[in-house]
Amino acid sequence: xxxxxxxxxxxVMDWLTTVDHKKIGLMYIWFVLFMAIVGGALAGxxxxxxxxxxxxxxxxxxAQLAGxxxxxxxxxxxxxLYNQMVTMHAxxxxxxxxxxxxxxxxxYIVPLMIGARDMTFPKMNAFGFWLxxxxxxxxxxxxxxxxxxxxxxxxxxxxxxxxxxGSNPGQDMWILGVHLAGMSTILASINFIVTIANMRAxxxxxxxxxxxxxxxxxxxVIQLTAxxxxxxxxxxxxxxxxFGTTFTVASRGGDPVLYQHIFWTYSHPAVYIMILPGxxxxxxxxxxxxxxxxxxxxxxxxxxxxxxxxxxTVWAHHMFSVGMPTYLQAWFMYASLAIAVPTGIKVxxxxxxxxxxxxxxxxxxxxxxxxxxxxxxxGIGGLIxxxxxxxxxxxxxxxxxxxxxxxxVGGSVMLLFSMCYxxxxxxxxxxxNEGTGKIVFWLMLIGIILAFMPMHLSGMLGMARxxxxxxxxxxxxxxxxxxxxxxxxxxxIIFIAQLLLSYRRPKITSNDPWGINDxxxxxxxxxxxxPPVYNFEVVPPIPVASQTGNH
Amino acid sequence: xxxxxxxxxxxxxxxxxxxxxxxxxxxxxxxxxSAPSAELTVDQAxxxxxxxxxxxxxxxxxxxxxxxxxxFTPASDIxxxxxxxxxxxxxxFLPFLILPQVLLVYIIFRFRKREDGRKPATFRGNHMLEIVxxxxxxxxLVVVSVPVWHLLWKMELPPKDQDKALTIEVRGKSxxxxxxxxxxxxxxxxDVTGAQEPLIIxxxxxxxxxxxxxxxxxxxxxxxxxxxxxxxxxRYTNTWFTPDTLGVFKGQCAELCGVGHGIMFISSVVxxxxxxxLWADLQHRRAATTKTWNAIRPGGDAQPAELTEAVNAYxxxxxxxxxxxxxxxxxxxxxxxxCRKPPKGFDGITIRAAVAPIRDRLDHALAAL
Numbered sequence: 001x002x003x004x005x006x007x008x009x010x011x012v013m014d015w016l017t018t019v020d021h022k023k024i025g026l027m028y029i030w031f032v033l034f035m036a037i038v039g040g041a042l043a044g045x046x047x048x049x050x051x052x053x054x055x056x057x058x059x060x061x062x063a064q065l066a067g068x069x070x071x072x073x074x075x076x077x078x079x080x081l082y083n084q085m086v087t088m089h090a091x092x093x094x095x096x097x098x099x100x101x102x103x104x105x106x107x108y109i110v111p112l113m114i115g116a117r118d119m120t121f122p123k124m125n126a127f128g129f130w131l132x133x134x135x136x137x138x139x140x141x142x143x144x145x146x147x148x149x150x151x152x153x154x155x156x157x158x159x160x161x162x163x164x165x166g167s168n169p170g171q172d173m174w175i176l177g178v179h180l181a182g183m184s185t186i187l188a189s190i191n192f193i194v195t196i197a198n199m200r201a202x203x204x205x206x207x208x209x210x211x212x213x214x215x216x217x218x219x220x221v222i223q224l225t226a227x228x229x230x231x232x233x234x235x236x237x238x239x240x241x242x243f244g245t246t247f248t249v250a251s252r253g254g255d256p257v258l259y260q261h262i263f264w265t266y267s268h269p270a271v272y273i274m275i276l277p278g279x280x281x282x283x284x285x286x287x288x289x290x291x292x293x294x295x296x297x298x299x300x301x302x303x304x305x306x307x308x309x310x311x312x313t314v315w316a317h318h319m320f321s322v323g324m325p326t327y328l329q330a331w332f333m334y335a336s337l338a339i340a341v342p343t344g345i346k347v348x349x350x351x352x353x354x355x356x357x358x359x360x361x362x363x364x365x366x367x368x369x370x371x372x373x374x375x376x377x378x379g380i381g382g383l384i385x386x387x388x389x390x391x392x393x394x395x396x397x398x399x400x401x402x403x404x405x406x407x408x409v410g411g412s413v414m415l416l417f418s419m420c421y422x423x424x425x426x427x428x429x430x431x432x433n434e435g436t437g438k439i440v441f442w443l444m445l446i447g448i449i450l451a452f453m454p455m456h457l458s459g460m461l462g463m464a465r466x467x468x469x470x471x472x473x474x475x476x477x478x479x480x481x482x483x484x485x486x487x488x489x490x491x492x493i494i495f496i497a498q499l500l501l502s503y504r505r506p507k508i509t510s511n512d513p514w515g516i517n518d519x520x521x522x523x524x525x526x527x528x529x530x531p532p533v534y535n536f537e538v539v540p541p542i543p544v545a546s547q548t549g550n551h
Numbered sequence: 552x553x554x555x556x557x558x559x560x561x562x563x564x565x566x567x568x569x570x571x572x573x574x575x576x577x578x579x580x581x582x583x584x585s586a587p588s589a590e591l592t593v594d595q596a597x598x599x600x601x602x603x604x605x606x607x608x609x610x611x612x613x614x615x616x617x618x619x620x621x622x623f624t625p626a627s628d629i630x631x632x633x634x635x636x637x638x639x640x641x642x643x644f645l646p647f648l649i650l651p652q653v654l655l656v657y658i659i660f661r662f663r664k665r666e667d668g669r670k671p672a673t674f675r676g677n678h679m680l681e682i683v684x685x686x687x688x689x690x691x692l693v694v695v696s697v698p699v700w701h702l703l704w705k706m707e708l709p710p711k712d713q714d715k716a717l718t719i720e721v722r723g724k725s726x727x728x729x730x731x732x733x734x735x736x737x738x739x740x741x742d743v744t745g746a747q748e749p750l751i752i753x754x755x756x757x758x759x760x761x762x763x764x765x766x767x768x769x770x771x772x773x774x775x776x777x778x779x780x781x782x783x784x785x786r787y788t789n790t791w792f793t794p795d796t797l798g799v800f801k802g803q804c805a806e807l808c809g810v811g812h813g814i815m816f817i818s819s820v821v822x823x824x825x826x827x828x829l830w831a832d833l834q835h836r837r838a839a840t841t842k843t844w845n846a847i848r849p850g851g852d853a854q855p856a857e858l859t860e861a862v863n864a865y866x867x868x869x870x871x872x873x874x875x876x877x878x879x880x881x882x883x884x885x886x887x888x889x890c891r892k893p894p895k896g897f898d899g900i901t902i903r904a905a906v907a908p909i910r911d912r913l914d915h916a917l918a919a920l
Contacts, residue, residue, distance in 0.1 A: 057605060057814070058605050059604040064893075064898070064899070065891070065893070065898060065899030065900065066898055066899070066900060067897070067898025067899070067900070067901070069899075074689065079810050079811070079812075079814075080809075080810045080814055082813075083809070083810070084811070086608075086807075142738045151809070152807065152809075153807045156806075157767075157768055157807070159766060159768065159784060160767040160768065160809055162809060163809065165553075165766065174746070176883065184895060197715050217815070229641065237841050242584040246866065247645075250783075250784040250785025250786075251784070251785070255785065255786075256768060256781060256783055256784065257786070276564050277750075277862065290671065291670060291671040292671050292673070293662075293673070294673070294675070295675060295677075296675075296676045296677075296681055297675070298676075298677070299681050319781075320782070321770055321779050321780055321781050321805075322781045322784075322788070323780060323781060323786070323788030324773045326703060326708075328708040329703060329707070330700065330703060333696075333703070334696060334701070337692045337695070337696065338692070339683060339691070340688060340692065341688050341689055344684060344685075344688045345681070345684060345685055347651055348651070348680075348684040349681075351573060351651060351654050351655060351658060352677070352680065354658045354662060355658060355662065355672070356662060356672030356674070357671045357672065358662065358664040358669060358670075358671045359658070359659070359663050359664055360664050361659075361663070369655060369659060372651065372655055373651075373652055376647075376648060377648065377650060380644050380645075380647060380648040383640070384637065387635055387636070387640050387695070388639070388699065388703050389632070389633045389637075389699060389702045389703060389706060389777075390633060390636065390637045390640065390704075392633070392706070392778065392779050392781065393621045393622070393633055393637075393774065393777060395779065395805070396770060396772075396779070396806060397805070399556060420723050420794055428899070460620060460622050460623075461620045461623070462620040462621075462801075462802075463775040464772070464803050464804070464805050466807045466812060466813075467812065467813035468813045469813050469814060470761050470813075488569075489753070523725070537832060
């Protein structure tokens with residue numbers, strides 16, 4: 001019998017035409033790294049503005065009254081550009097870094113973990129990735145059109161997001177960019193759900209699914225159900241801007257608050273899209289380096305499920321100041337508090353997984369520990385924010401900014417770093433230098449603490465968010481944040497350089513470079529680094545240890 | 552220098568126009584109203600009702616007005632309760648913040664891999680433990696959920712003594728606020744330079760705010776009062792509080808509203824009831840003084856004769872001491888606003904120096920009437 005070998009391109013064309021989940025996963029990761037630098041640079045512009053003397057309102061006033069030269073600033077005179085920076089920083093980080101970041105890792109790892117040879121729909125998988133390129137291009141190109149990029153915040157609340165309709169296409173390009181990114185997400189989520197449901201190796205029952213697979217499954221359910229809602233919300237804007245509909249136009253019977261509700265119906269679950277897969281992954285990492293099995297597997301799965309379901313019931317806690325019926329406010333408050341319970345279960349279970357282990361502090365483990373610490377901080381901040389009377393004070397202040405940056409950078413980004421250090425040898429066959437990794441970790445951790453902890457205080461003291469100038473009371477706190485920003489940015493640059501340089505390191509030969517296969521319940525360490533195109537030569541054996549058995 | 556020439560021109564113009572005040576014919580109408588000047592001088596009144604929230608302390612360059620926020624310097628009943636409630640919640644949550652951190656540090660040191668041949672534990676679950684760390688957080692949440700329920704309803708329901716309340720419509724527009732006082736029929740917003748005017752409210756009297764917007768979404772927020780509500784076109788949102796501390800309180804728009812969002816400031820002054828009455832009285836005479844102001848205002852094209860006519864017309868209606876005091880107040884107030892936001896080509900220091908003697912002269916002339 002002759003072996004049929006499909007004709008493949010080589011080099012760049014191979015990457016451009018590939019439908020291999022591993023190559024697509026890596027492309028996702030490199031795309032995310034590139035966009036992270038773009039988003040980080042936008043954040044840098046914001047931090048530079050807030051670090052200049054011209055950002056302090058009193059000194060601007062003093063110069064004006066004294067008739068002296070205005071103090072230097074970046075955007076104090078061009079506040080619209082500042083709003084564009086704020087909007088695009090958030091949009092890039094959410095739609096092109098955090099969401100596709102986890103999709104990228106899941107793309108690579110999930111089929112390996114369940115013993116599949118690829119995703120169920122490989123071409124759709126490739127299409128989903130390639131949609132991100134026009135999406136990101138559209139958004140970034142909007143800086144160069146008339147009126148500049150969207151400047152209404154990533155939330156794009158109307159009527160502000162309707163301003164400039166017909167003449168300034170920046171907001172329209174943003175909307176179309178969101179549509180494309182959303183489509184990419186939906187395609188990926190369908191693929192994950194079908195793959196996880198149908199492509200598991202024999203013996204890999206639902207009850208034995210690795211936690212990262214469970215987390216990806218639940219995340220995909222959120223993506224599949226919530227993303228169309230976002231599409232609906234931004235479509236309303238697109239119609240109102242261009243085709244004369246009045247969904248959000250109050251003077252013609254529409255309602256701006258309607259948009260807010262629909263938007264947050266997506267965007268609250270979206271914050272779980274940006275962290276749940278990491279919750280799954282960190283369970284593997286903590287178990288691996290404690291040399292133990294995951295503690296309380298069943299509880300962990302239920303906790304992710306509970307977060308998924310509860311995540312859909314709390315959206316309006318982002319809009320307590322909008323003037324809702326009191327019973328609704330109470331509902332959204334108590335539902336938000338309830339999410340703390342499954343989240344607490346996860347934190348305690350990670351700690352219990354470490355308890356009694358022989359912990360090796362490799363770089364992924366350091367990031368995992370850093371994540372737990374930062375995440376608990378942001379979680380408690382979230383509880384404080386959930387209480388309506390307190391939230392009325394803190395909403396739209398830097399407390400909120402500090403809280404979600406701590407969750408998204410101290411949480412999600414730390415998780416992505418941890419996952420990257422953990423799976424990089426598996427994905428590329430190259431190890432990453434531990435010493436450099438430790439430098440990256442400490443810079444990152446200190447940077448996060450310096451950048452986002454002071455924001456909580458400035459918010460409590462009354463600094464509003466999305467402002468290019470602030471009262472003199474907040475100078476010191478803002479400078480600390482800027483120092484923290486510099487540290488995290490430097491850490492990210494070292495990290496990316498390290499990933500690039502790793503390709504020059506020798507290939508590893510072991511299937512299991514961390515020496516952890518005996519405590520992992522997934523298949524990815526049973527194949528070579530990197531795995532061959534077909535992943536496994538034979539159907540992998542049932543995992544070394546079952547998830548639930550007590551041995 | 553350009554500005555110096557302009558200033559000289561302005562000074563000359565002022566002198567010329569104000570010279571006319573001396574020719575205002577004295578009227579013989581009897582004065583009945585009590586003299587507000589017994590309570591406050593014109594300058595004090597201007598400083599009280601039109602405070603400069605960005606003034607810097609001489610030398611230190613620190614802001615004159617202390618930082619104001621809901622949690623550390625509450626200034627209303629609502630803010631106080633919010634502050635207490637937040638402290639209570641934080642104390643309940645604190646163990647859940649500290650415990651995992653302490654455990655993490657303990658685990659890191661206690662279970663670090665050492666070359667002592669210790670084997671890792673093999674336990675994979677503990678139902679009792681899992682029930683405990685599910686139940687205890689639930690208990691904590693129940694503990695915090697009761698007081699917050701009461702506070703939430705208190706904030707959302709209308710206040711008890713709403714009949715005596717000061718009801719104010721707050722109307723956001725890009726990028727300033729208009730305030731309409733229902734009880735007193737006063738409408739304020741921007742001063743002669745276009746700068747935001749402060750909201751003047753009474754200590755100890757409930758303030759009900761009905762908030763809406765003319766254009767995009769804004770949010771009215773003064774941290775010390777413990778209230779923040781979105782201003783949304785096509786609907787009214789409501790909130791209330793009872794200010795309990797005298798002073799000037801800073802705030803700003805708290806919902807991204809476009810180019811001017813970062814400089815859409817709010818200031819609010821809490822005054823004694825008597826002072827509020829005086830302020831309301833002054834506001835009622837604001838329109839009447841406008842003609843006089845138009846005649847005197849820098850850059851205006853009114854002739855000295857018109858000023859005389861305007862002052863005479865104003866005093867013809869009411870020549871009480873209150874009326875004269877109000878005229879002096881309004882002119883002083885407008886000049887103060889201009890000093891703070893000087894016209895192009897001037898700076899605040901020179902214009903202040905130029906305006907001071909002129910104002911004294913106007914004061915003197917009016918007082919002599």
